[in-house]
Amino acid sequence: MFEQLLKILKDHDNFIILRHIEPDCDALGSQLGLKTLLNDNFPTKKVLVGGKLPTELSFVGEMDQLQEEDFNDAVVLITDTATIERIDLENEKWLTAAKLVVKIDHHLNLDQYGDVMIVDASYPATCELITDFITTTNLKLSPATAHLLFLGLVTDTERFLYRSVSERTFAMAYHLTKTKFNLSAAYDEIYAINPNLARLKGYILTNFTLTPEGLAYIKITKELLAQFEAQNPHQIALWVNILGDIKGVKIWMMFVECKDYIRIEFRSRYFAVNKIASKFNGGGHQVAAGAKVYDWTNVDIVIQEATTLLK
Structure with missing residues (x-):
């Protein structure tokens, strides 16, 4: 698997790196980390990155303004994106002009898009998969790449909580920190928030619901987001693990009202929440998944589904 990816990186000169919409740090870290890796090891190659960058994650770097002609004769690397419809690209048809499309991901490979698939769901993060690729192939790992x-x-x-974390995960973290990138700065970038968002937390x-079965959830409306001056509902949805630290909780969920739909984030200790997510326009890992519905009535149906799973 890694030998095939290395050969692709060596044999081609024009790359575009994409990732999923509504990106998190694994999507952006794998995308931009792969770019800096290519720049460090193959400085003559052309590397572009694309997609919308949320303001609160702008610290990771910058995106290029991609045009249709950029895809002509390019190898497109798509990181951390389980399904083709979630690729953050202005026009999916642009991919047809690419010389090669390579999927690099750690989700279950249910949508087998692309010409080459570097996919392994045993990795808890795409960034771990890429780190393992670097260490296995002895490519140069710079502090900038390691940081991302x-x-x-x-x-x-x-923060190494999930059951999918293994000895390999800590070994990869060791390889990254060995480069001496600024670890405290990295944590500040991720976790430091302004006072109004601290009040929203x-x-x-203070207001989450906890059921006798061990289900915890919170509903965040547009009005509530406005009250706390939270400009990006997708950022708030990723706070779902706030509820995971509560004793006795087995499944926890966050419902956040976005512009056109209600985003749902599921997490659990052991239960297969991706089975629920798949019924509501979503999917993901067994213990970490996402979905979306279009009204609060359907939110109540999701809550009932989760309650049933716990019984």
């Missing part, structure tokens, strides 16, 4: 990959590794494992911890 660590952002994805630490967030997608929820306080609201969540």
